[in-house]
Amino acid sequence: MTPVRSLARAMLSGIFVVSGYRNFRNPDRLAPTAQPVTDKVAPILQKAHPRIPTDTETLIRLNSAVQVTAGLMLATGRFSRPAALVLAGTLVPVTIAGHPFWNNDDPVARNNNQVHVLKNLGLFGGLLLAAADTGGKPGLRWRTGHRIGHSRRSVRRAVRTARREARIAVRSASTARRLPG
Template sequence: MLSGIFVVQGYRNFRDPGRLAVAAQPVTEKVAPLLKKAHPSFPTETETLIRVNAAVQVSAGLMLATGRLSRPAALVLAGTLVPVTVAGHPFWKNDDPTARNNNQIHAMKNLGILGGLLLAAADTGGKPGLRWRTGHRIGHSRRSVQRAVRTARREARIAVRSASTARRLPG
């Protein structure tokens, strides 16, 4: 259910990025130099970036919906939600109280969706998480080493007793 909005809106935004270009341009102008620095051949035109974001949202949304790589997909969707919220719902810039209220509601809705995506990214589907498994494996290894040390000490004591008993026996 969480992925539905990304699939639908991503599809709409991919088909018609022009309707979002004016609102997105201040954000894309700030992101473009970073993209150029990271990868010089990456396109930085506003409509192209809207389409890239939309395609990522559709594909990650479908991955989340189908349960394929859902944890990474949720993280990717969370990452795409930040610039969308900043560009699409800048309530702090609105002078009109109605527009401010409307954008503030949408920004808070996106914040709630972001929280859901972070929970989905952390969800292990009932399986122990990597942190627990690592700690459990370390504890298991530590106990194995302690057992091996106790066994080696015991065997050394037995060997010492056997050697001292063998010396006492007439030969």
């Protein structure tokens, strides 16, 4: 991994590790803001799996733990592509719950929340780039196509070899019939 990639991943993941840690330790400060979103998500989670906790503070803690874990994975380069996608997924509820500028009547608060939404969109874009970054190595699509091409060539070679051997066997059999015996 190049130094630029390492530095960029560490810088991108920093906000998730720090804010995830803070929010994990103190979820009650976010609970009133997150409550409207968690109330809408709770029934879906209950349908998906009845044992998933649906109280607001626990959901904040879960999201925070995921952010810390995936942020550290991104920063260290371990499973960085899936970690970037997971972090992008955690941004969606955070942005909707934390910065609903569409509900603000105060122009200053509305502007402040719009700036935060744009910042989160920028982070989302950076995470998508990190998720697509193969680190200079061929991506899965190329490797799959290359493997398929290699397999096709191998099959063609095997078919040509089998035809050649069949022709040789036919010639040998016809020569063997002609010889007195």
